[in-house]
Amino acid sequence: MAKTGQHQRPIGDGDEVAFQKKDRAGVRKQDFSDALNINSLMDIMSILLVFLLVSITSDPWNVKQNQYMQLAQSTVDRDPQDSLAILIDKRHIVVDEEETVPIACTTQGGRQCRTDDDYAKEGNRYFIDKAYKEDSEESSFLVTKLLKTLSDEFEFAKEVHADLGREEPFKGITTIICDRDIPYRIIADVVYTAGTAGIDQLRFAVMRDSRR
Structure with a gap:
């Protein structure tokens, strides 16, 4: 029974469906929040990866000597x-x-x-x-x-x-x-x-x- 003011009314099938919808919405909201957290983590990893690539490619000794390049x-x-x-x-x-x-x-x-x-x-x-x-x-x-x-x-x-x-x-x-x-x-x-x-x-x- 559900209370409405001073009166009580029975909980019907419609109320159960409404509760189920709310529960599902809560689950979807949690999943969406988790997805946002994963996306943020991916952004951070991407920045770190770019930094590492920049560091590697900018290594002054990352160069092969050949007939066109002979270092002093x-x-x-x-x-x-x-x-x-x-x-x-x-x-x-x-x-x-x-x-x-x-x-x-x-x-x-x-x-x-x-x-x-x-x-x-x-x-x-x-x-x-x-x-x-x-x-x-x-x-x-x-x-x-x-x-x-x-x-x-x-x-x-x-x-x-x-x-x-x-x-x-x-x-x-x-x-x-x-x-x-x-x-x-x-x-x-x-x-x-x-x-x-x-x-x-x-x-x-x-x-x-x-x-x-």
Whole structure:
């Protein structure tokens, strides 16, 4: 019997159905809440996975040496740190494993390098074509496409840093890995462009030489 004011009425079949519906609604609500919790956990795991992938791909030593990339040697004792890697080989400027800007190459005779034998020759001239520089000026140090790529990578790294809730302030650090035959002018272009993108700490990767 159910009370209504001062009177009582019997509980009928309709009331049982209503109670069952309420119970089912409660179960569905609980299931939905559990699903939300699982989704939140998945979001956290995704952020951590992205961070790990960024850390792995930005390892300054995650590079294979070949005929287009031979690191300079040094007796330095410092180990590399996690950072955004900019690789400069004889054919491209590579950021986060993406070929960003081509490197032009001409032989001593002024012919464009096309074959592996051409790149293996001594006395080649390597440079960034003015078409990739600000206002298409050959004298400019700003490489426009590289600037956009570095700015995007810099902002993404800051977002990941903030999502991980780290207490220490974010630092814009990059490691430049370049072939030993790359001229200083190309390195200067990359350094200037990186600074314009907000990266204020630069490191250079070399191959450690055990000879003293």
